[in-house]
Amino acid sequence: MLFLHCLYYLLIDLCLRLRGAGNPLLSHIVKIVRNISLKIYWRKEAAKRSGHYKIALEEIEGYIADQKTVEDEIEARELARIIGEFLDTLTLENRVIFMRRYWFADSYKDIAEFMGFSEKNISVRLTRIREKMKQYLIEREVFV
Amino acid sequence: MNVKKFSDAMSELDTKYIDEALNYKKKAKRRNWIKWGAMAACLCFVVVGSILFNLHNLTDFNAMIGKTSVDTVAIMTSVPVDEWTAWYQQINLSEKELEKYVGDEYLKTDSRTWYFPDGVNNLKYLICKDAGDSLTLWMFISFATEEVKTYTYGDVLSIIYGVHGADDIVSITTSPFQANNTDEGKAIQKKIGTHTYTDCEAINMFYNIVKDVICYGADGEDPANETRFSYSFSTENSDKLSSGESTYGTRRISIEFKNGTILDSWKYSALSGSFFEYGGIYTEPLEENDVYALNDIFGIK
Structure with missing residues (x-):
């Protein structure tokens, strides 16, 4: 798992370095690598290990997890569509910050450096975005 | 919904969001000097003329407001700004004076239209025209923090x-x-x-x-x-x-x-x-x- 975790981040880093070439397949490659890594991550023994991604999920859990969800079986794709609509309501910068945290699992420090902001600024922005997303999901009855 | 469902949903997101996050460049580094240099060479006289025109207007409204002792009225209103709700306070200025400074439209709602002061492209001040075409001047005070605390x-x-x-x-x-x-x-x-x-x-x-x-x-x-x-x-x-x-x-x-x-x-x-x-x-x-x-x-x- 540790090897695959490192491989995932090495591949992400390689993709980021090569992104200047404007490869249109880049996002698809990154997506495939992420999906493979996550399948392994969700195995019981892998979930026990701490890591950036686990920390990011724990952070957002309070804003999405509820025993009283109306539709427990909402399809991942439907939820993805709703999250996508929510992302469209954000500014470019906030959308990128959200993706860097909850898709790429970057640390606050890495996001701050990437965006040219301070860590405190990133922390405040992510708090606001999470609260806004929670409200968005409540209004769409995904989170009751 | 649990975190795994959220994680699965994130995996299903449209790749355009991933592209955007991969290709984002900090504002300061976005300049392509070759591109801007070529554009500047072709359009420089238009840009200079535009700047001179706008500077005149910029100085005009800002000069006016700088000389005026800002007299606030105890009336507040909320205006959608970016992803925020901003609180603005009314400034006491005659409609006759304000007519000279109505600039580009910023926002139109059901009952009001908001304008930048002429030659100004920031949101410190906004001019409001209501349903009856009356003009009022407003100054930014703060963002609303009811939903988001800071x-x-x-x-x-x-x-x-x-x-x-x-x-x-x-x-x-x-x-x-x-x-x-x-x-x-x-x-x-x-x-x-x-x-x-x-x-x-x-x-x-x-x-x-x-x-x-x-x-x-x-x-x-x-x-x-x-x-x-x-x-x-x-x-x-x-x-x-x-x-x-x-x-x-x-x-x-x-x-x-x-x-x-x-x-x-x-x-x-x-x-x-x-x-x-x-x-x-x-x-x-x-x-x-x-x-x-x-x-x-x-x-x-």
Whole structure:
């Protein structure tokens, strides 16, 4: 798992370095690598290990997890569509910050450096975005 | 929904969001010098002409508002700005005067249309035309914090004033906080005087501190505003002063930006180590190092 975790981040880093070439397949490659890594991550023994991604999920859990969800079986794709609509309501910068945290699992420090902001600024922005997303999901009855 | 469902959903997101996050470039690095150089060569006379025209108008509205003693009316309204709800306060200015300054449309709602002042492209002031075509002038006060508890001064600078870095600041002027009208208080204020800082180092340091200041807005509550620091100052009657330390350690701040706008609603208290504004707008106290840095800049010992 540790090897695959490192491989995932090495591949992400390689993709980021090569992104200047404007490869249109880049996002698809990154997506495939992420999906493979996550399948392994969700195995019981892998979930026990701490890591950036686990920390990011724990952070957002309070804003999405509820025993009283109306539709427990909402399809991942439907939820993805709703999250996508929510992302469209954000500014470019906030959308990128959200993706860097909850898709790429970057640390606050890495996001701050990437965006040219301070860590405190990133922390405040992510708090606001999470609260806004929670409200968005409540209004769409995904989170009751 | 649980975190795994969320994680699965994130995996299903449209790749356009991934592309955007992969290809994002910080604003300062976005310039392609070859591209901008070519465009500048072709369009330079148009750009210069446009700038000169707008500068005339920029000076016109800003000059007018600078000469006017801003007379606020006790009426507030909310305006959608970016992803925020912003609170604006009405300014007392005649419609006849305002007609000259109506610029580009900023926002249209069911009952009102909002305009930039002519030649101005920031959101400190907005002109409102209501359903009856009456014009009123409004000034930004704060962001609403009911749903989201805080914002930063960096948000205010970038969203309202169009300021994205220290390079956008021309000068910072400090002046005494005139809350003590005793003879002794006035003597301290005279001794403090007014100072303008234009050196890059001071401006950079100031900007890097204030952009992260966390603000609770007018809806928020005053955080623990205990006296954190004490100062020494010389005056013969120091023991007879009321709030002497507060008078000595507080500065009104006025920031001039390159776009011609002035931000003059912030006050800095070295005693509590925080910024504040009139109307009960409170901020999170600063880190000690930031307090010492600001005191060095402002000459507060």
